[in-house]
Amino acid sequence: MTAPALLLVGHGTRDEAGAETFRAFVAQLAAAHPELPVGGGFIELSPPPLADSVAAMAADGVREFAAVPLVLVSAGHAKGDIPAALAREKQRHPGTSFAYGRPLGPHPGLLAVLERRLDEAVAGADRAATTVLLVGRGSTDPDANAEVFKAARLLWEGRGLAGVETAFVSLADPSVPAGLERCRRLGATRVVVLPYFLFPGVLPDRVREQAHGWARDAPGVDVRCADVIGPEPELAALVMERYHETLGGDLRMNCDSCVYRVKLPGFEDRVGAPQQPHHHPDDPGHDHGHGHAHSGHHAHSH
Structure with a gap:
């Protein structure tokens, strides 16, 4: 039986060096963990699109995915865009399941x-x-x-x-x-x-x-x-920690100060706001305008 796949999800960047660092990090983790299917993709701006990565792994027989967002904080991408993108992939690939992990920091x-x-x-x-x-x-x-x-x-x-x-x-x-x-x-x-x-x-x-x-x-x-964090061993170990806690259902999301659950001053209109998928521009069959990009107006579920 195939182990649940580790699916790394990045936001994407217009900087090719940054995108290549992500891709190399995914390859590094795959080489270090041959016992697992490992893949990764972006929700926008950079190849490969998340949809392509999921499709390739599904074609290889993967049915269970543990998605780890490669982001540091729980902002709009982690709370809304990525969960909505995963929901879309589940619809595209009947019989698959997606468990969603928490962001990386602080750690x-x-x-x-x-x-x-x-x-x-x-x-x-x-x-x-x-x-x-x-x-x-x-x-x-x-x-x-x-x-x-x-x-x-x-x-x-x-x-x-x-x-x-x-x-x-x-x-x-x-x-x-x-x-x-x-x-x-x-x-x-x-x-x-x-x-x-x-x-x-x-x-x-x-x-x-x-x-x-x-x-x-x-x-x-x-x-x-100073330089950015980079693909250090501590980052690789943290991703695997998030992977295993995701499989165990130990997500420990913080909802105490989430604008989608709690009325914070100036953000009252966001409570209960619906999730909106953030379509990748290369995602077949989906046109995506960036008028709402980085607005943070996304809901999330835990």
């Missing part, structure tokens, strides 16, 4: 990689005189933004840093320049800008550009930019 393994990226950027300088600006993607979902702040606090604890502040590169405040200015006003003379992203892409590049742009006008602050 001690990823915090360990972030610390390693920090050390690479600090390059032997005193941690006690170093402030970190952890930069997340940003979302219109306050719950997702709060998760980035949680990761920042966990990174600060016990690591001997002067402080860890938080910023976002899109859709949420504070921005990267505003975050750096806050660090400066708090007395920072050395700031490591640490992107909270898994792989290279357009947004991590933008983080670096904005940090360098701010630094040109702030000669008294040593601004250093």
Whole structure:
């Protein structure tokens, strides 16, 4: 009997290096776990489309899928787009079943990689005189933004840093320049800008550009930019952890501050909002306009 497949689901990126890193990571996991069918696809922007990956695995006889979203926080893609895409694949392939795992962060393994990226950027300088600006993607979902702040606090604890502040590169405040200015006003003379992203892409590049742009006008602050998390062993181990907990039904989703279940100020209209699939532009038979992209107006079920 074929073991349930590990299906990695990414959002997609217009950056080819980022898309290739995802594809190589899927191949890396497949090579490390020959006992499992392993595949992966994107919901938009990059090949292969999720639909193609599922079709190929279904053609090989796979009937059970454990889908792990390769995202760090529970924003609109994790809460709405990916579950809806999986529901669509179940309809396309009668007899298949899809269990859906939770996003990856924050997790001690990823915090360990972030610390390693920090050390690479600090390059032997005193941690006690170093402030970190952890930069997340940003979302219109306050719950997702709060998760980035949680990761920042966990990174600060016990690591001997002067402080860890938080910023976002899109859709949420504070921005990267505003975050750096806050660090400066708090007395920072050395700031490591640490992107909270898994792989290279357009947004991590933008983080670096904005940090360098701010630094040109702030000669008294040593601004250093760290690398993204990348396909490290800790990430591979975490994906397998999510896979096994998904099979066991141990999802532990946080619904206490979810805008689709709880009336948060300014987001009352989202409670109970219907799921809307986010069709990949290469998905046969589905035209998808991007007018709602990144709006965060998606529901989710647990």
